[in-house]
Amino acid sequence: MKSLYKFILSIGILAGFGIEAGAQVSNSLYFMQGVPQTNRINPAYQPGCDLYIGIPFLAPVRTEETSSPYAWSDLIYPHPTQDSLITFLHPLGDKEAFLNKLKPTNYFLSNSGTSWLSVGFRTEIGFFSVDVTTRFDGSLYVPGDLGVLLINGTEDGKTYNLDGLSTDWMGFDEVSVGWSGAIVDNLNIGVRGKVLFGVGNIATVNSNLSLTTSQDSWHILSDMHFAASLPFADVTYDEEGKISDIALKDEVEDLDPWQLPKYAFNTRNFGLGIDLGIEYRPTDNLLLSASLLDVGYIKWTDETHEMTYKTEYDFPGFEIDPLEISDDFTFENYLDSAFNQIGDSLSGFLEFAPGGVYSRKLNTKLYVGASYSVTPEINFGLLSRTDFLTGQIAESVTASANFAVGQWLNLTLSYSYIHSYFKNVGAGFSIHTGPFNLYVISDNALNLVFWPQDTRAVNVWLGVNLIFGCKDIYRDRPLVY
Amino acid sequence: MKRQLGILFLMAGALLLTNCQKEYFNLDKLSDEVEIHPELIAPLFYGSLNIGDIVEYVDSAGYAREFDDGLIYLAYSDTVVNVMADTIEDIPNAVYTETYLSADVNIPEFTESNPGDIVHFLKNKIIAIQLDGDDRVDSIRIKGGEILLEVMSSFKHNGYVNISSEQILDPRGEPFFVTLVCSDESGVFEDSGRVLTDYYYIETFEKGDSNVIQIDFDLVLTNSGNPVDPDDICQIDLNFLDMGFYSLFGYIDSRNVFTERGSIEIPFYTENPELAAVKFADPRINVWITNSVGVPLVITMDSAISNGTDGSSVTLEFYEGHPFMVPAPGMTQIGSAVSEEFHINRETSNFNELLAVGPTSLSYKVSGRTQEGTGDESHFVLDTSRLIIEIEFLLPLDFRSTVIALEDTIEFEMGDQGIDTSMIRQVNLTMSTVNELPIKLDLQVYLLDEFYQVLDSVFGDNQVLLAASEVDQEGKLIQAGEEENTAIFPAEKLGKFEEIRYLQVHARMNTSELGSKDVKLYSDYSLDFKLSLFADLIINSRVL
Structure with missing residues (x-):
């Protein structure tokens, strides 16, 4: 169990790494x-413009955090009679409402990134861009039955389907x-x-897990396979054969500038995308567009580890021979x-293996x-x-x-349906003065202003x-650009 | 400018609204109290108890055993008689005297002899070895003992005596022969000598109605020239002392050999007086007699009395088969023992009446005699011969019972804290059993306070804990009985546990089909059980 704990802990390390990097993909940015x-x-x-040069680590910084089932107000809300806040787990909290919002599979996403280098320039054969970006994509998938199990406990004759209980973290x-x-012209x-x-990864290769509970037995059916690449640890x-310890490598912990690049650009975890x-543009006013992003993969080979948990285990209770209980072997000893x-x-069914x-x-x-x-x-x-x-x-x-206010300010207001939630009102602005350009955009900017408690994604x-x-371009600006 | 004012207006409004939503995010006001009401259903324990194992566990004294077919029985046994050969036969000490008077010496051969001449005076003596009654000795292999020879002479002549017997053989098989100086010229002579007789052999011959041996005396005097006075005498005593026997052949006359008294404790009823209501199908007392004495015996069991828990008693009366005639090993079985088994049961005695009082003990008097009129007068006794009588009070667990009510009060204390019911709304414990025992068990447990007042009960009314199995006409298992019971402990009942000081257990048992037929308990019968839990919990962070 200690090993499992550390395995999970490493997820936290990766998560922390990603969150620190910060930044995201905003729909409002598209137009x-x-x-x-x-x-x-x-x-x-x-x-x-003919040329842009992004300020390192600020062009852009992006982050996105998404919870598919819950908003803040599903978890924390005012006490019905007192001037205080309570959680859904409070005695007066509505646990049924909490559970009703759970779907068979629920996910929590965290995507972020920042660019060390972002340069674009126009040529006669088109516009080129070069970017070096650190990205962190993380996800946690939680089956709805897990919440039911934790809050309502075990029910006689019920099977709790925990398939898909998984996590994927990739830096x-x-x-x-x-x-x-x-x-052609248009x-x-x-x-x-x-x-x-690849810097590091924890991946769920396969996750099938169910628990059937009854007064006669508990039945666990598990076929889970996790893989990880942890070159920095x-x-x-x-x-x-169990993992007994996971520790950051000294050169990573010390942030040794001469060693970090080999972790940042680790050719043993190589991928393409x-x-x-x-x-x-069928007419001057109408623009149709489409894009397909992040078609690719990373092949993880460096410092890889596997953990499998495959079992069909039946727990019919503790087998006891009352005649064995004695002063020398008490019931406590037996338990x-x-x-x-x-x-x-x-x-024993938990197996670890290095390599792969x-x-x-x-x-x-x-x-x-x-757009029109x-x-x-x-x-x-x-x-x-x-x-x-x-x-999923x-x-x-x-x-x-989208509005242009003169040449110095662009504004956008957006409304989004995101993750089954309707009340996403976004906004953004871009200021351009001299060679400087600053922009901030969010699909949920006004959510945070007007109903932050109901926001499921930021x-x-x-x-x-x-x-x-x-x-020249501003002077002779096309209708839409 | 208008647009810019509009934007500012919007921003101001947004700030206002933001303030309205602050209440959701003021985490200083967030209560950390957490409470969930989960239910937990889970199997707890399961197992299987083999009746043979249970009996072995309970029966630390080793009273329970099983027949070859696995039928369990209880046996309370005792060795009531264990007598050795010397109880049956004993060789008494004996003194045999031969005397030479002056008249025996003043014979012409001596009176006419010259000084220095040697003269022999021969005598013999027929002696019978005396045992008890009309016992007859054919031969004895002597164990230990001695022959003490004492001589006294007033003859004033030097002399010695040769003592011999063809019937007494030394360990080498040579006839007994001893020479002893018995006289000297002073006329005052006394002396003694001894012969250790271990492993000597005496073989008698028949003379008249007796079996006897002959001892020959040869007094040899050397004429000293002194006269033989009228009162001169030479006396020779043969003392047969402290003789046992390795073997003794002959005839043992009828006599009482032993009388023993004793008592067998029967804890089965002592510890469970209620079980007097159990009717056993085949209770019995087995009498095991092992005899290596070459004499047939007759054993009489007098005054066998069962003593009940209520002070009543019943005397055992035999209908047949008593007294017990015990055979002896024959001449071809010397050194071996013959065993005989006698049964006292419902057919041969009033055994049922004995059990009806729930006997806590069985007192007895046992006596043994050698048998008369067997026509065989060739007996033997070895020093290793013995007679052992063992009694086994035996209760095969083949029985029936309509109702056995058991009640016990035991101390019980949860401790000062009792059970913390702050996290429990209700606990149900469900016991499922598959019972191959032909016994139905109703159980109720009452919770008592320090004044023995009933606080509550564990089970509902008429709670059947074990259902009896179904048995055939021979009382053997056909189908196990199955039962499932749930003991419900709501929080208020659990709250009373703090006050509990005693548990009063009431159990009612009866055999299959309400005790209408005999049932058998075999060691391979099993009791399978499964205990599961349902708990309705309240988990609140404030009380953790």
């Missing part, structure tokens, strides 16, 4: 004007080169090739022995959008985003209104760029 990094969402997009560095160009296409270097195995985009035996049996090679795909996203320009300063957009997660498809739809995209070669 936002004046933001060079819009080409991250659609490689066919060409920024309006990697992405070096990408993008190109966007016009095929059709742009774009492509971005990516080379990926020393993993120690004991004599029984590609983003594709297309923009088609100690029985619990140890069960613990050994259950942990496995691949994990990136969470692919599909964007399909259309009412005036050169105002356009309206409609966007569909589909996230292809592990065994998450759909969101965003409608946005994303923020922030960037600072130096942009050049925009003067």
Whole structure:
């Protein structure tokens, strides 16, 4: 169990790593004007300036945290009679409402990233971009029956389906080169090739788990397989083949600048990816577009470890021979022995093994959008985003209104249906003065202002760029860019 | 400018609304109290008790055993008689005297002899070895003992005496022959000598109605020239002392050999007087007699009395088969023992009446005699011969019972804390049993306070804990009985546990089909049980 604990702890380490990196993909950005990094969402997009240079680590910083089942107000809300807050677990909390919101599988996502380098420039053959980005994608999948089990306990004759109880955490560095160009006058296409270097990963390869409870027996059926690549850690195995210790390597813990690059650009965890985009303007006012992002994988080979838990275990109770109980072997002695035996049996099915090679795909996203320009300063957009997660498809739809206030300010307001939640009102702005460009966008910005307690997802995209070669373009700006 | 004012207006409104939502995020006001009401259903324990194992566990004194077919029985046994050969036969000490008077010496051969001449005076003596009654000795292999020879002479002549017997053989098989100086010229002579007789052999011959041996005396005097006075005498005493026997052949006359009294304790009834109501199908007393004495015996069991728990008693009366005639090993079985088994049961005695009082003990008097009129007068007794009589009070667990009511009060204390009911709304314990025993058990446990007042009970009314198995006409298992019971402990009942000082257990048992037929308990019968738990819990962080 100690090993399992440490295994889980390593997830926390990776999570912390990712959260510190910060940043995300905002739907509202898709139709936002004046933001060079819009080409991250659609490689066919060409920024309006000839050259942009992102400020390292600020162009952009993005993060997205998503909870599919719950908003803050599902967990914490005012006491019905007193001036205080209570959790859903409080005696006056509504646990049934909490459980009713659980779906068969519920997920919690954390995606973030920041770019060390973000440069784009226009040439005669199209617009090129080069980015070096550290990304962290994490997800936790929780079956609804787990919540029922923890809160309501065990019911006679019920099977708790815990399939899909899993987690995937992936930290990697992405070096990408993008190109966007016009095929014909009203059709742009774009492509971005990516080379990926895995920093660390914990992946759920397979997760089938069920528990059937009755007064006659508890039946556990498990077929779980987890894999991890932890190059930054020393993993120690004991004599029984169990993981006994996981500790950060000294050079990582000391942040040795000469050693860190080999972890950041670890060629033994190598991957490839590609983003594709297309923009088609059938009329001057209408723009149709689509993009497919993060089609790719990372092959994890460095410092890999596997953990499997495969069993069909029936617990009919503790077998007891009352005649064995004596002054020399008391009932307490018996219980100690029985619990140890069960613990050994259950942990005996837990197998660890170093080595092995496995691949994990990136969470692919599909964007399909259309925008209509009412005036050169105002356009309206409609966007569909589909996230292809592990065994799940998450759909969101965003409608946005985008405004240009002179040449120095671009604004966007958006409304999104994200993760079965309707009240996502987003906003963003982009300020351009001189060579400086600053933008902040969120699909949930107004949620945070008006009903933060009901928000299930938060994303923020922030960037600072130096942009050049925009003067002519602003002067002779196309209707939509 | 208007647009910019509009934006500012919107921002101001947003700030206002944000303030309205602050109540959700003021975590200083967040209560940390957590309470859930989970239910827990789970199997707890299961097992199987083999009746043979149970009996072995309970029966630390080793009273329970099993027949070859596995039928369990209780046996309370005792060795009531264990007599050795010397109880049956004994060789008494004896003195045999031969005397030479002056008249025996003043014979012409001596009176006419010259000084220095040697003259022999021969005599013999026929002696019978005396045992008890009309016992007859054919031969004896002597164990230990001695022959003490004492001589006294007033003859004033030097002389010695040769004592011999063809019937007494030394360990080498040579006839007994001893020479003893018995006289000297002073006329005052006394002396003695001894012969250790271990492993000497005496074989008698028949003379008249007796079996006897002959001892020859040869007094040899050397004429000293002195006269033989009229009162001169030479006396020779042969003392047969402290003789036992390795073997003794002959005839043992009829006589009482032993009388023993004793008592067998029967804890089965002492500890469970209620079981007097149990009717056993085949109770019995087995009498085991082992005899290596070469004499047939007759054993009489007098005054066998069962003493009941209520002070009543019943005397055993035999209908047949008593007294017990015990055979002896024959001449071809010397050194071996013959065993005989006698049974006292419902057919041969009033045994049922004995059991009806729930006997806590069985007192007895046992006596043994050698048998008369067997026509065989060739007996033997070895020093290793013995007679052993063992009695076994035996209760095969083949029985029936309509109702056995057991009640016991035992001390019980949960401690000062009792059971913490703050986290429990109700606990149910469900016991499922599969019972191969042909016994039904109703159980109720009452919870008593320090004044023996009933606080509550564990089970509901008419709670059957074990259902009896179904048996055939021979009382053997056909189908196990199955039962499931649930003891419900709501929080208020659990709360009373703090006050409990005693548990009063009431149990009612009867055999299958309400005790209408005999049932048998075999050691391979099992009792399977399964205990499961249902708990309705309240888990509150404030009381953890």
